[in-house]
Amino acid sequence: QVQLVQSGAEVEKPGASVKVSCKASGYTFTDYYIFWVRQAPGQGLEWMGWINPNNGDLKYAQIFQGRVTMTRDTSINTAYMEVSGLTSDDTAIYYCTRERIGCSSTTCHFDYWGQGTLVTVSS
């Protein structure tokens, strides 16, 4: 069965960086984009960006450009998302999810999600 399993909760100080992993199983890793979605406490869902595991192509939401880096390791079917220059506003749950590559000709949607990783930024 399809699974996206994320790394555990992190506590970081302001100005630090954090790297979250998302390990995929149960499907062909290179057939689906990996997206990252953020949810601040009590708030809604915010799209951060995506990576194409097949070729490493990236797209970041404008508000995260320059602070977020998404990478992948196809040998272990894992995607990573790193946020630098953390502030208290980055305290949130970070989710990975997937979308089928080439979906624009049919329907694009996020069908499986990771369990989420809580990142707390506190001095």
Place this chain on the structure above:
Amino acid sequence: EIVLTQSPGTLSLSPGERAALSCRASQSVSSRHFNWYQQKPGQAPRLLIYGASSRAAGIPDRFSGSGSGTDFTLTISRLEPEDFAVYYCQQYGGSPPYRFGQGTKLELK
């Protein structure tokens, strides 16, 4: 920039009642890439409806989606206790290419 606005912000209903949740886009969007998700406390979002009206795998038939252009609706025909959650609409297309609505909280009356 396309904005998705969900209404109401909170909907208070009882089990057995019918729920209608609205999502309005600031300009016409493709229904092929219009989706609904359910999120329960402490859980990741779950895909309910994709392509505006297709139920995702394992979703009960009391959930249905409709709409096109700028107005979309998620309907739950008869509420079950497990349906009380937050619901988000989401759409792909335009610039920026992805967006979510702010959510509707469906709460027990």
